[in-house]
Amino acid sequence: MTTAVGFIMLAIIVILLLTNKTSIIPVFGIIPIVAALILGYGLKDIQGFMNNGFSSVLNTVVLFSFAVMFFSLLSDVGMFDVIVNRVMKYLGNNVLVVLYIACFVTVISHLDGSGATTALVTIPTMLPIFKKMKIRPVCIVFVMSIMSGAMNITPWCASMLRVTSVTGLDAQVLWRYLAPIQGFAIIVGLLLMIPVAMLEKRNGAGMTDAEFMELKMSLSKPAQVKVSRPVLIFDMLLTLLMIVGLLLGWFGTAIGFIVAFGLALVANFRTVKEQGAAIKQYGGPAINMVMTILAIGVLVGVMNGTGMIEGMTNAILSILPESLGRHLCFLVSLFVVPINTIIGSDNVYFALTPIMQSLVSTYGVTDLALATAIVVPCALAANVTLIGPSPYLALGLADCTMGEHLKYSFKWIWLLAVLCTVFGGIIGKIPF
Template identity: 85%
Template sequence: MTTAMGFIMLAIIVVLLISNKTSIIPVFGIIPIVAALILGYGLKDIQGFMNDGFKSVLNTIILFSFAVMFFSLLSDVGMFDVIVNRVMKYLGNNVLAVLYVACFVTIISHLDGSGATTALVTIPTMLPIFKKMKMRPICIVFVMCLLSGAMNITPWCASMLRITSVTGLDAQELWRYLAPIQAFAIVISLLLMIPIAALEKKNGAGMTDEEFAELKKTLAQPAKVSVSRPVLIFDMALTAFMIVGLLLGWFGTAIGFIVAFGLALIVNFKTTKEQGAKIKQYGGPAINMVMTIIAIGVLVGVMNGTGMIESMTNTILAVLPESLGRHLCFLVSLLVMPINTIIGSDNIYFALTPIMQQIVSTYGVTDLALATSIVVPCAIAAGITLIGPSPYLALGLADCTMGEHLKYSFKWIWLVTILCTVFGAVIGKIPF
């Protein structure tokens, strides 16, 4: 009953998100509670599940609130206009070039292994350029998720730390084993930008000759800023310090953005009345995403508290035919991406992997091969899961919905994971 309810609930959620019939907040905030009531849990039990879920997303709420207000302030005073104008002078009217710049920014910003840092650096930097080029905001979310996923297979990233903690492997050893697949994933992701550019152009991206000529005239003029030059220089220096500090791990994301927003607010707006008005102004875009993340806490808490996640994972394992033996790794690797979207990566690493380890070891499959078949598709798909808060940070920064993300990104990311699995099998890293 619990398993069936879990799959039915998630099916309803996915349909509602993709069809855009309603906002994500009532979807995540109401449907899990109704499901728990049907399973026979009382309101007190459900409240306890929700409290546990809220704890799991609290850091994301704090981070998102101050990060959005910080970048909203910088946009308000005109700092991003200055940056965009300079970048556009070099990029010109080239959609593919913009995509490759976004790929480069994502790769560099993900060197620290943090998905939050990558989103906070890549999307505010690239989104104004995407808008200038009439490219859909969901496209930058897709590019960031795909390239950060390909970079997610380095020894210090969360994906590798999770899989090695379960299998007992050394992260460095595992990375050396699967490095050719990671290189292949990056190359395929970069090549994929060519059809993505064509897709965006078909959707109206890019400018006509007249529009580009008008843009060049605009770029020749200084960008409009509402603060003095010394204050603008301070804003740029503070932003550069934040990016470098996050990438090098000098401070945590939450404390960094709390302090950065406070400093930027004081320097850019002198009176308490003006500061208060700006907090209200910038808080508007943040509150919708904060409510979304709280609703995700409801979903995560209820699914864990009622045992839905565990029972769904066990069901997935039960339907995997052990008779496939060593071919089981290849089959699971092909399916990890959609499974990750439904139950999240932690459940794949900590629930599915140990059981898989026991099954395939009897057929002579090494832990290195098993770990590779799991971590490669799971890491690449880390940015597209229903029950993790991280994707919603990126979506919130780009003002996009999970429904848009699923419709735009799911097929492409799954394609990349399939190609990586096949490549891994061809070179002998994944058993087939």
């Protein structure tokens, strides 16, 4: 009963998200509660589930609130216009080059292993350029998802640390084992930018010669900014300090953005009245996403508290007959991306992997092979999961919906994951 209700609930959620029938807050905030009531849980029980869910997303709520207000402030005063104008002078009218620059920024910003840092550095930096080039905002989320997914397979990233904590492997040993697959993922990810660039061009990305000449003429004029030059320089230095500090781990993301927003607010708005008006202005976009993330907390809490996750995981595995034996590892790897989308990365690592470990070990499949089969596609799919706050941080920064993101990105990410699994099988890392 619990498992069936879980699958029906997620099917309804996915349909509503993909068809844009309603906003994400009632989808995640109401449907899980109704599902829990159907299963016979009382309101006190459901409140307990929700509280646990809220605890799991609290850090993201704090981070997102101040990060969005910080970048909204800088955008409003014109700092990003100055940067974009200078960059566009050298980029030219080439959609593919813009995508590759976004790939490069993603790879560099993900060196610390933090998906939040990657989103907070990549999207505010590249989104204004994407808009100038008429590339859809959802494309920057896709580019970031593909390249950060490939970079997720490094020893210090959360994906590797989770799978090694379950299997008992050393992260460094596992990384050396699957490094060829990671290299393959990065190369194929870069190659995928070619058809994506063509797709964006067909959708109107890029500029005509006349538009490009007009843009070049406008770029020769100084960008309009609302603050003095010293304040603008301060804003740029503060932003640079934030990016470098996040990449090098000098401070946590939450405390960094709380302090940075406070400094930017005081520097750009001198009176208490102006600062209050700015908080109201920039807090609007932030509060919408905070409500979304808290609604996700409801979904996560209910699914874990009612046992839906455990039941759904066992149901997915029961579909695969044990007679497949040695091939089970490869077959599950092919479908980790959609499984991850449904039950979330944590549950793939902490619920699915231990069960798989006990099943395939009797057929001579090593823990290294199993961990590779799980972590490669799951890391690539980190930003297409319905359960978990991380994708929604990126979507909020890009002002996109999960439905738009899944329609645009899911097929490419699953394709890349399947190709990586097949490549892993060919070179003997994942048993066929």
